[in-house]
Amino acid sequence: MIEFVNKSFHKVRNELAEVGLLARGRYLDSVDLYISALPSAGEAGYVFESAAQWRRTRFKPGVIYLPSDLPQDPKVPGYSLADTIRHEYAHTWYCLDPAFFRESWFIDAFGASYANCNPKPLENWRRQLHRDDEYSVRRDRCRSEVGKQRLFDRYYRQEFITDYASNCASEDFAETFMFFLRYRRSLERYQSRPRVYHKLMVVQRAVERAGRRLRQRRFAYKFHQVG
Numbered sequence: 001m002i003e004f005v006n007k008s009f010h011k012v013r014n015e016l017a018e019v020g021l022l023a024r025g026r027y028l029d030s031v032d033l034y035i036s037a038l039p040s041a042g043e044a045g046y047v048f049e050s051a052a053q054w055r056r057t058r059f060k061p062g063v064i065y066l067p068s069d070l071p072q073d074p075k076v077p078g079y080s081l082a083d084t085i086r087h088e089y090a091h092t093w094y095c096l097d098p099a100f101f102r103e104s105w106f107i108d109a110f111g112a113s114y115a116n117c118n119p120k121p122l123e124n125w126r127r128q129l130h131r132d133d134e135y136s137v138r139r140d141r142c143r144s145e146v147g148k149q150r151l152f153d154r155y156y157r158q159e160f161i162t163d164y165a166s167n168c169a170s171e172d173f174a175e176t177f178m179f180f181l182r183y184r185r186s187l188e189r190y191q192s193r194p195r196v197y198h199k200l201m202v203v204q205r206a207v208e209r210a211g212r213r214l215r216q217r218r219f220a221y222k223f224h225q226v227g
């Protein structure tokens, strides 16, 4: 199992290096992955984000933990261990660089600040949907409850990349980041889901910006050394 975990961890680390978020000894390279002594209480992986949690639980903040009884089969069909690790990396990125997540890009795309889970994105979105004239007209045209549900589901799929993403702005980001990494070379597959695609594009631009900043700092450092 350790080999399987290592393989998945390295696969995701390579992806992060490819998109520019991980350089030798720097930025996301500092993130560790541990297999916890505790079995899963329903989660596939987790990250403690605050020092307060760390003092209470002795889990280190910003480290990816996988449960001791790590399931070999994904809980959600189609998800791999690499997907869990991709998702958890999104949370560790926030832990490492919270100031970057306080910039306007995050709230513009995900509707709330990273740490704000009240109201939930689902509630926020439902409120917006009920004010949407086009949706109201379409809904009134549906003759059956099944038709109305289908219409709702279609709008819902345009907004959230997965069900889990509708829980919190931070989870919406983490799920979007997971799919960004997985499909980084073919993101256009999401063009038929405009809001989801928009979030993916925002994440892509944020990744590029963070990567650029990381490279510039390295150049500045080298220049400083030479000088």
Ligand SMILES: [Zn+2]
Binding pocket: 087, 091, 170, 171, 174
């Ligand atoms: Zn999460």
